[in-house]
Amino acid sequence: MYRDTGLCGYWNEDKLVGIRNHVAILGLSPFCSQAVKLISDEIAGTIPLPQLHGRNELGENLERFNNSMLNLALNPNIHSLLVVGYEPKTTLNFLNEFKRKSKKPVDYVILLENGGMIETVKSGAKKALEMMVNASEIKKEPINLRDLTVGVKCGGSDATSGIVSNPATGKVVDRIIDEGGTVIFSETTEIIGAEHILKKRAANETVARKIVEAAMGNEDLARKAGIDLVGINPVPDNIAGGISTIEEKSLGAIMKSGSRKIVDVIGYAEIPHGKGLYFMDSPSAAHEVLTALSAAGSQLVLFSTGTGNPSGGPGITPVVKITGNPRTASSMYDHIDVNISQVISHEINIEEAADYLYLTMIKIVNGKLTRGEILKNWDFSPVPTGL
Amino acid sequence: MILGKNDNVAIAVADLNEGEKLYVENTEIILKNSIKFGHKFAIKLIRKGESVVKYGEIIGVANVDIVAGELVHVQNIDSLKGVRHV
Numbered sequence: 001m002y003r004d005t006g007l008c009g010y011w012n013e014d015k016l017v018g019i020r021n022h023v024a025i026l027g028l029s030p031f032c033s034q035a036v037k038l039i040s041d042e043i044a045g046t047i048p049l050p051q052l053h054g055r056n057e058l059g060e061n062l063e064r065f066n067n068s069m070l071n072l073a074l075n076p077n078i079h080s081l082l083v084v085g086y087e088p089k090t091t092l093n094f095l096n097e098f099k100r101k102s103k104k105p106v107d108y109v110i111l112l113e114n115g116g117m118i119e120t121v122k123s124g125a126k127k128a129l130e131m132m133v134n135a136s137e138i139k140k141e142p143i144n145l146r147d148l149t150v151g152v153k154c155g156g157s158d159a160t161s162g163i164v165s166n167p168a169t170g171k172v173v174d175r176i177i178d179e180g181g182t183v184i185f186s187e188t189t190e191i192i193g194a195e196h197i198l199k200k201r202a203a204n205e206t207v208a209r210k211i212v213e214a215a216m217g218n219e220d221l222a223r224k225a226g227i228d229l230v231g232i233n234p235v236p237d238n239i240a241g242g243i244s245t246i247e248e249k250s251l252g253a254i255m256k257s258g259s260r261k262i263v264d265v266i267g268y269a270e271i272p273h274g275k276g277l278y279f280m281d282s283p284s285a286a287h288e289v290l291t292a293l294s295a296a297g298s299q300l301v302l303f304s305t306g307t308g309n310p311s312g313g314p315g316i317t318p319v320v321k322i323t324g325n326p327r328t329a330s331s332m333y334d335h336i337d338v339n340i341s342q343v344i345s346h347e348i349n350i351e352e353a354a355d356y357l358y359l360t361m362i363k364i365v366n367g368k369l370t371r372g373e374i375l376k377n378w379d380f381s382p383v384p385t386g387l
Numbered sequence: 388m389i390l391g392k393n394d395n396v397a398i399a400v401a402d403l404n405e406g407e408k409l410y411v412e413n414t415e416i417i418l419k420n421s422i423k424f425g426h427k428f429a430i431k432l433i434r435k436g437e438s439v440v441k442y443g444e445i446i447g448v449a450n451v452d453i454v455a456g457e458l459v460h461v462q463n464i465d466s467l468k469g470v471r472h473v
Binding site for chain 1: 390398400423424442446459461467468
């Protein structure tokens, strides 16, 4: 078995470990998205976080939006942050909140105050340039698996997800937990029909109740909205891949969470309060989950796919795409980081597949790029409420 | 491939043709349909109303009698969780 000697990462100003050392350009309003993209185009190596939401949000949506954006900015893979706001009030509020929680370098530009797009981009680019110069000085230092939070996600599931890529991911999750690390899995619609299994893995009665309530909450939401849950999940590509019912999808999906105790249930984009395995109550669509996992502090995400879901998340967190489907490994080759489809042809067993995944994960922690990072296949969305 | 104890379905790990003979747990099964890679077929008679079992867990219920060798998918099983009629 591969031993993880020599893990390296970046200790940032918050005394947290990043496996990347990004300068992120975060838009706080959809009006700033073009400025965010232009600044990032000009300053090589920066990660653009252009915004789709944030105007006229109310109540729970507003709270969710604010929390998600703040927590995303706090992600340990971000070395320094340039905020691009539309108007002063919300921008400065965001900055104050950020500074209350983080010592990381941060600066801002405001579209209405800097004199429109061109001046905002000019001013922002100057600030981002200095941030890149400073971030690039930082040396990697030794880290441990226990310093990491790893998100797990499955998307574009088919029959191979439940047989190969999810079980292999689950075995790696067990190793991370055994080394003292933190893992978050989520997708509440995809525990429906498998709650009885997860319940048994809950650390205590309260956690067991929270798991069941999360699943029941989703069923209630569907019922109240008059939505046919069967119509949403499994989705057409799941059905084409051989998955017939939501229970079947869920039983395959939960394998990615391994076998260890679930220490607590957290909300959308919430940062875990300790180490161990957490379940996040969240919708299931890939970009929304990846946004939430990044915001929760994941430095890395293991993403198991059958049919080849290309979602890359917000760009600050490397997303490792794993498939057990030999066709997907070739048809979506430019998205697949870990091909373990040889399990299907019995050339390797699931333990060997997990070893290979673990080894690749360690390399990616140490700086090997994912295909998604190279393709800049980024998308993010702090979702309102939903399934 | 059979994934759990008490499973009454098997997973095709290659595209299989209608009429193909397979031996599943020493019993001969003749496929009643073509079964695509990743899809399921019954390895024994599953009567209407009986549970469909994969991974050793219930994944749904048969809405018609399903004979051994028949494709098991959305056309002949229902979820117990979905809100099909609202």
